[in-house]
Amino acid sequence: MKKLLAVLLASLLVLALGACSSGSDTASTDATSSSSDNVIRIGVYEPASGDNGAGGKQETLGIQYANSVAPTVEVGGTTYDVELVIVDNESSNDKGPTAAASLVSSGVSIALGSYGSGVSIAASDVFGNAGIPVIGVTCTNPQVTEGNSHYFRICFLDPFQGTVLANFAAENFQAKTAYSLAKLGDDYSVGLCNYFNQAFEALGGTVIYETFPEGNSDFTSYLTTAANSGADVFFAPVSTEAAALIINQAAGQGWSKPILAGDTWDSNVITSAATGTDVQIYVTTFFHEGDTSEKGTAFVTGFKEWLNANPNMLTNNGGNDMVSAVSAMGYDAYFTALEAIKNAGSPEPAAVMEALWDTTYDGVCGNIVFDDVNGDAVRDVAFVKQVNTESGNWDFIAIQGIS
Amino acid sequence: MNFMQANLPYLLAGISVGGQYALIAIGYTMVYGILRLINFAHGDVFMIAGLIMIYAAAAMPLYLAIPLVLIATVVIGFLIERVAYKPLRSAPRMSIMISAIGVSYLLQNLALYVTGGLSRMYPTIPFISDSVTIGSATTKMVTLITPVLTLILVVVLVLFIHKTKIGMAMRAVSKDFETSQLMGIKINSVISATFIIGSFLAAVGSMLYFTNYAGVTPTAGAMPGLKAFVAAVFGGIGSIPGAVIGAFIIGICENIIKGMGWTTFSDAFTFALLIVILIAKPTGLFGEKATDKV
Numbered sequence: 178m179k180k181l182l183a184v185l186l187a188s189l190l191v192l193a194l195g196a197c198s199s200g201s202d203t204a205s206t207d208a209t210s211s212s213s214d215n216v217i218r219i220g221v222y223e224p225a226s227g228d229n230g231a232g233g234k235q236e237t238l239g240i241q242y243a244n245s246v247a248p249t250v251e252v253g254g255t256t257y258d259v260e261l262v263i264v265d266n267e268s269s270n271d272k273g274p275t276a277a278a279s280l281v282s283s284g285v286s287i288a289l290g291s292y293g294s295g296v297s298i299a300a301s302d303v304f305g306n307a308g309i310p311v312i313g314v315t316c317t318n319p320q321v322t323e324g325n326s327h328y329f330r331i332c333f334l335d336p337f338q339g340t341v342l343a344n345f346a347a348e349n350f351q352a353k354t355a356y357s358l359a360k361l362g363d364d365y366s367v368g369l370c371n372y373f374n375q376a377f378e379a380l381g382g383t384v385i386y387e388t389f390p391e392g393n394s395d396f397t398s399y400l401t402t403a404a405n406s407g408a409d410v411f412f413a414p415v416s417t418e419a420a421a422l423i424i425n426q427a428a429g430q431g432w433s434k435p436i437l438a439g440d441t442w443d444s445n446v447i448t449s450a451a452t453g454t455d456v457q458i459y460v461t462t463f464f465h466e467g468d469t470s471e472k473g474t475a476f477v478t479g480f481k482e483w484l485n486a487n488p489n490m491l492t493n494n495g496g497n498d499m500v501s502a503v504s505a506m507g508y509d510a511y512f513t514a515l516e517a518i519k520n521a522g523s524p525e526p527a528a529v530m531e532a533l534w535d536t537t538y539d540g541v542c543g544n545i546v547f548d549d550v551n552g553d554a555v556r557d558v559a560f561v562k563q564v565n566t567e568s569g570n571w572d573f574i575a576i577q578g579i580s
Numbered sequence: 581m582n583f584m585q586a587n588l589p590y591l592l593a594g595i596s597v598g599g600q601y602a603l604i605a606i607g608y609t610m611v612y613g614i615l616r617l618i619n620f621a622h623g624d625v626f627m628i629a630g631l632i633m634i635y636a637a638a639a640m641p642l643y644l645a646i647p648l649v650l651i652a653t654v655v656i657g658f659l660i661e662r663v664a665y666k667p668l669r670s671a672p673r674m675s676i677m678i679s680a681i682g683v684s685y686l687l688q689n690l691a692l693y694v695t696g697g698l699s700r701m702y703p704t705i706p707f708i709s710d711s712v713t714i715g716s717a718t719t720k721m722v723t724l725i726t727p728v729l730t731l732i733l734v735v736v737l738v739l740f741i742h743k744t745k746i747g748m749a750m751r752a753v754s755k756d757f758e759t760s761q762l763m764g765i766k767i768n769s770v771i772s773a774t775f776i777i778g779s780f781l782a783a784v785g786s787m788l789y790f791t792n793y794a795g796v797t798p799t800a801g802a803m804p805g806l807k808a809f810v811a812a813v814f815g816g817i818g819s820i821p822g823a824v825i826g827a828f829i830i831g832i833c834e835n836i837i838k839g840m841g842w843t844t845f846s847d848a849f850t851f852a853l854l855i856v857i858l859i860a861k862p863t864g865l866f867g868e869k870a871t872d873k874v
Binding site for chain 2: 227401417431
């Protein structure tokens with residue numbers, strides 16, 4: 178009898194928990210309208226926690242801002258409300274597919290994301306099997322779109338980015354030796370390091386390549402190895418979390434050579450870690466806040482206003498109103514998705530996927546045209562920015578292509 | 581000379597990280613010595629101490645924040661024992677271990693909830709964050725302070741255990757739990773004292789560790805906690821000098837391995853070392869002969 182009671186109590190507890198969690202599920206969608214007939218759902222598959230949480234939140238902010246600018250879309254004479262369904266993939270390749278599956282079951286027409294190539298690759302099949310198209314916003318690893326027809330992408334790719342960085346190192350710093358550091362098992366940093374290494378060696382340089390394991394926070398030994406090897410540049414396209422540690426320890430060890438990284442480092446996590454130190458940091462990225470074009474200025478002003486009007490959003494952006502390139506990319510991705518839905522003439526995922534191939538959009542980060550092979554955007558230049566360690570802002574350095 | 585110059589930074593990093601592991605490892609080893617419990621939540625207490633420091637330093641000056649962190653961490657350690665372990669004292673040992681794992685995940689997820697999962701920058705503590713140059717190596721002051729502070733704390737702790745009444749009670753309890761209870765030792769206060777000392781050292785360790793490696797995430801305690809646990813087992817769990825020596829060996833070896841260019845294997849090595857030691861000497865370097873099964 179006692180045992181039966183215990184089992185009953187335990188199952189009651191489980192039920193109560195279940196009720197709580199289903200309550201929070203509905204709360205995480207931005208319910209803008211109560212009518213379900215004229216609603217198009219766009220999935221946002223981004224990390225809000227884990228290694229890439231900071232960047233993922235900023236990318237999501239760009240999408241949310243775009244949604245606030247254009248909350249409706251007209252398709253075939255009917256006005257639909259656009260509702261964002263936001264999930265957290267926790268920057269984890271194991272948890273990503275579950276998050277993706279919850280997007281699929283909530284009936285999204287198209288999904289956007291993710292920040293971080295690893296999670297994008299991990300969830301690709303979930304979207305593919307459900308026939309839902311995805312636009313990769315800033316996942317730069319080639320494998321994301323390779324060999325499938327549902328994953329598209331609006332940013333440049335790592336082979337391009339790695340080559341740009343190698344060129345930049347060789348041209349601007351006359352670097353002969355480079356030290357590159359990746360995180361073990363991380364598709365993004367390992368991939369980008371490989372492309373950088375190949376390009377740098379092709380330019381006649383020498384590369385020392387090392388990796389660090391998950392959960393490592395001691396980078397002093399890596400910096401020492403780099404110093405001992407006489408490296409002219411330190412290339413570390415790792416997550417912002419590890420980046421903050423590297424910058425901090427580089428400053429502590431008096432590292433004076435340039436540190437290069439990819440688009441991931443374009444984040445105010447980096448600027449706040451570097452402010453007040455002597456570390457020189459250069460990154461390649463998609464967009465620069467000081468962009469003076471009409472579109473760029475309009476986006477920057479509007480986005481800042483929106484951030485400052487929403488204290489929660491300001492916190493998600495890292496506590497200040499600096500515009501990150503991933504936010505601009507998120508903004509472009511949202512409008513590209515709307516454009517595709519308009520071209521498709523229906524919110525059906527299959528129709529949207531069909532229409533995406535021919536969709537073009539002139540965004541704040543440049544013109545977006547998809548190629549016919551993998552559905553990658555055609556891009557041939559990247560912005561190079563440097564951290565201003567006094568003001569804590571980004572200084573624009575150059576627009577770098579491949580020579 | 582050149583060889584020394586090139587390799588000094590690795591050695592310094594190793595000694596300093598070893599000292600920080602040692603401070604955590606003492607908490608594991610003392611709790612094990614007395615309760616025969618592996619307190620899996622200890623690494624997370626270390627992380628929580630880091631988080632408290634971040635929030636405290638934002639709200640008040642450092643000379644108030646530092647004592648507050650020490651006190652708050654001690655209170656948390658004490659409460660964990662009272663709430664999650666004490667009611668299970670007569671339960672099978674497996675239950676209390678599962679309870680420890682539960683506390684560990686609870687702390688991690690609480691931290692995830694509070695911080696939103698993002699890495700927080702640890703505040704700069706003046707003096708110990710300053711850069712110093714030794715020979716060819718530039719490093720932070722904390723690197724030099726850690727081993728010295730660790731050794732001082734260990735000597736004080738050993739004196740405490742051998743010279744005071746409560747220390748004597750601790751030794752008695754670790755020898756024989758039931759008999760010492762029958763002899764009139766207040767078992768609950770001895771256990772609380774153990775957790776208080778362990779948490780205090782973890783809080784000191786977290787200040788030193790996060791000054792060097794400034795990002796605090798909800799899982800920041802997992803890896804140092806695991807390494808410290810390995811150090812405690814390596815030195816012979818239950819033995820305080822063993823834990824300290826084990827921690828220094830692991831810290832130094834880890835960094836030398838990195839210095840040799842085998843960065844990929846630095847963690848694998850730590851755990852391989854554990855296996856080898858346990859095969860050759862199942863009780864660890866300084867372990868007692870008669871062991872209980874956990």
